[in-house]
Structures are given as structure tokens and as C-alpha cells.
Amino acid sequence: MLRDTASNEIFTILIMCGLLAISLAKVAYTNRFNDFSAILLNSKYLNIYSKDQKFLDWFDALMFINFIISTAIFICICYNALFSNLQLDINVMFKIVFSIGIFLLVKVLFERLLASIFNIDEVMDNYLFQKTSYKNFFGMLLIPVNAILIYSITPSKTIIYITLSLLIFLTIAGLSSSLKRYRSLIKSNLFYFILYLCTLEIAPYIILYKFVTMY
Structure with missing residues (x-):
């Protein structure tokens, strides 16, 4: 059962680590x-901070850590x-947390490589920043969701699907x-x-799903 004491202890530690990462981000970068x-x-947020992107952004790194942890728990x-x-x-x-982190990092690096090959670095950088920002935000939302599913509601298939x-x-x-921001560009390169x-947003997750269900 999910409510096994040992499992709950592991989940509690991981949730606290995620909260710690978010707290550090909030204290260090309050505005x-x-x-x-x-x-x-x-x-x-997207308009201001997309203009000041860095290769290593500590705010994004801290939020990304929580996203990986929260996703692994979920x-x-x-x-x-x-x-x-x-x-x-x-x-x-x-192993689960590490695998998710490596999977997402390799995916981003591959996307940036393709952007360089096709000379669309600026567009791809902005798109990846926005996509990463939304992922990090939903990672923050997953903390209360995970807590409810672990400590309050017994997760059934119906609840999980909802x-x-x-x-x-x-x-x-x-x-x-x-995507609305790049509507004209998308239409001309549909x-x-x-x-x-198909290759970078759908296929990798299908492969990951197959891997998880098989092994």
C-alpha cells in the first residue's frame, strides 16, 4: 500500500527537500x-526575465530541483x-529522481543543439525559458497535490486520472x-x-512511459 510507513517517510523527506529549494529561491530572489x-x-515574469537569461540561473535551478522531486513523487x-x-x-x-533529471537535461540540451543547427537560437531560447518556467510552476503546485494524495486521500485510478x-x-x-507569441512563425513553418x-515533445515521453512500465 502507498501508505506504508517507510514510503511515507521517504516522501516526507523529499517533500521537505522540495520545500527547502522553493524557500531558498524565495528568500534569495523575493521579487x-x-x-x-x-x-x-x-x-x-516571462516578459521581464526572458530578456536576462543565463546559462546557469540559480533561481531556475532551485525551482527545477523541486520540479524533479515533486514529479518523481507523483x-x-x-x-x-x-x-x-x-x-x-x-x-x-x-534513481527515479536522478533519471528524471538526466532525461530532462538531455532533452533541453538536444533542443538547444537543434536550435543552433537550424539557426533559431533566439526563438528556441525564449520558448525553452517559457516552457521551463511553466514546468517549475507546476512542480510547485505538485507539492500540495502530492501531500493530499499521500496523507489525506487514498489515490484511486479515478482520482489519478482526474x-x-x-x-x-x-x-x-x-x-x-x-505559442501565441510565435503564431506567425509557426504558421509559416507548420x-x-x-x-x-512529434520528435521532441511527444516521442521522448512515450519512450519514457514504455521504459517505466516495462522495467
Whole structure:
């Protein structure tokens, strides 16, 4: 069962690590964090901070750490509810967190490589910044979601499907606002845009899903 004491202890430690990363980001970058918290309500954060991107951004790094941790916890919850009970220990959770982090980093680096090859660095940089920002925001939203599913509600398949649907809807709604900015560019390069979606936005997650369900 998901409510096994050892599993809950691991989840509690990971949730606290995620909260610590968010707290450090808020303390060190208070104004930026306040703008970031309203990312779904207005585009102020994206307009201001997309112009000052750095290769290593500590704010994004701290929020990304929480995103990886929260995503790993949510994947374990979903796997236990939809497939079978996953025997969790610190080594298993470390492998899951590490694998998700490597997967996302390699994906971003590959996207940047393609951007350089096709000479669309500026467009891709802005798009990746917006996409990463939305991911980090939803990673923050996953903390209370994970806490409720672990400590309050027994996660059934119905609850998991409803939660996934809401998260997917919010993600699509957020990214759609980003895509509007490049509407004319997308229309003139519709084939390449569809190819990009299939190869870099859909295929990697299908492969990851197959890998998780098989192993």
C-alpha cells in the first residue's frame, strides 16, 4: 500500500527537500519569486526575465530541483495506483529522481543543439525559458497535490486520472499562451513545428512511459 510507513517517510523527506529549494529561491530572489507566482495570471515574469537569461540561473535551478522531486513523487503515486505496488527505498527514489533529471537535461540540451543547427537560437531560447518556467510552476503546485494524495486521500485510478487531466489542461493552457507569441512563425513553418512536437515533445515521453512500465 502507498501508505506504508517507510514510503511515507521517504516522501516526507523529499517533500521537505522540495520545500527547502522553493524557500531558498524565495528568500534569495523575493521579487522574482513573487512575479513567478503569478505566471498563470499575467506575462510579466516571462516578459521581464526572458530578456536576462543565463546559462546557469540559480533561481531556475532551485525551482527545477523541486520540479524533479515533486514529479518523481507523483510518478510513484500514479504507478502505485494504476499498475502495482512499488517497493520504495531511498536508493529507488534516488534513481527515479536522478533519471528524471538526466532525461530532462538531455532533452533541453538536444533542443538547444537543434536550435543552433537550424539557426533559431533566439526563438528556441525564449520558448525553452517559457516552457521551463511553466514546468517549475507546476512542480510547485505538485507539492500540495502530492501531500493530499499521500496523507489525506487514498489515490484511486479515478482520482489519478482526474488529477492528471487537470495538470495536463493547465500545462496546455500555459504553453498555448507562449505559442501565441510565435503564431506567425509557426504558421509559416507548420511542417517543422509538427515534426518538432512529434520528435521532441511527444516521442521522448512515450519512450519514457514504455521504459517505466516495462522495467
